Amino acid sequence: MKNAISDAMVITRRQLLLLFRVPEVLIFSTIQPVMFVLLFRYVFGGSITSGQPGGYVQFLMPGIFVQTVAFTLAGTASGLAEDMTKGLIDRYRSLPIARSALVFGKTLGDSALNIVVLFAMGLAGFIVGWRPDSGIMKITFAFLFLLAFGYSLSWIGIFVGLSAKDARVVQNISFLTTFPLTFLSNAFAPTTGMPRPLQYFAEWNPVSTVVAACRELFGLTNQFGATAGSFPSQHPLMMSLIYMVAIMAIFIPLSVRKYTSAGKS
Numbered sequence: 001m002k003n004a005i006s007d008a009m010v011i012t013r014r015q016l017l018l019l020f021r022v023p024e025v026l027i028f029s030t031i032q033p034v035m036f037v038l039l040f041r042y043v044f045g046g047s048i049t050s051g052q053p054g055g056y057v058q059f060l061m062p063g064i065f066v067q068t069v070a071f072t073l074a075g076t077a078s079g080l081a082e083d084m085t086k087g088l089i090d091r092y093r094s095l096p097i098a099r100s101a102l103v104f105g106k107t108l109g110d111s112a113l114n115i116v117v118l119f120a121m122g123l124a125g126f127i128v129g130w131r132p133d134s135g136i137m138k139i140t141f142a143f144l145f146l147l148a149f150g151y152s153l154s155w156i157g158i159f160v161g162l163s164a165k166d167a168r169v170v171q172n173i174s175f176l177t178t179f180p181l182t183f184l185s186n187a188f189a190p191t192t193g194m195p196r197p198l199q200y201f202a203e204w205n206p207v208s209t210v211v212a213a214c215r216e217l218f219g220l221t222n223q224f225g226a227t228a229g230s231f232p233s234q235h236p237l238m239m240s241l242i243y244m245v246a247i248m249a250i251f252i253p254l255s256v257r258k259y260t261s262a263g264k265s
Helices: 002-021 023-047 056-070 072-086 088-093 101-127 136-163 167-183 196-203 206-217 236-264
Strands: none
Touching (some): 002 101, 056 072, 056 206, 072 136, 101 236, 136 167, 206 236
16 A cells, blocks of 8 residues: 555655656646636626626636536546557556556546646736635635546546547547536536526536535625526535546546556456
8 A cells, every 4th residue: 555655655756756757747737727717708708797796706716616526537547548549548557556546647637737727826816806805714615626526527538538548539538528517517607697497507517516515615606597406506615526426436446556557457
């Protein structure tokens, strides 16, 4: 167990060193979410009524944060598929390290990248008028909560990356998964304007529950229509934690088994 942890830390260190050796990864990973902040704030903000004190930007930022960490799935999957194409995975398999080290190190490295991205987004949001007022403890917990959600989704990315080895196919699969979940949610507009069936889908959508939980932690109120009495609407923080635990309970063993079995084939 001790060796597995130390091996995973070595892989994590490699992931972090890549950010310095290939700074374009960090730059473009940061620019894209900041562009989303500016786009939604100034292009769509004037046409969406959020009902929040302080305007649409207060409603928007938790959704943008969750969307960004949700894309960790795509980044992890495509990065792993690219490593497999280059033969790096075969090299790791030839080393005397724990089988689980690569997948754990990969997810931890991508989570570290999310720290930088969320900081840049928070700064951009503050510049355009975002003002969370729930206190430093709840704000800090909200960002830790976001990192935990991104970490759980990265395990889905690991499984997808190991299952579909072509980076282009992996990227398409990942975005086909994350885009519907993100836009059929409460991230960018209240669900009250959706048709009733979509309101129920959006309410039980993991992205919606995490967004609702973050809004509460940032000191905002959530709006619900047909789903006002549902468990996710009443307990978004608890429901989000259930989703995260369930995702990791399913995909951590699947990913480790997939990596191990691929090494034997």
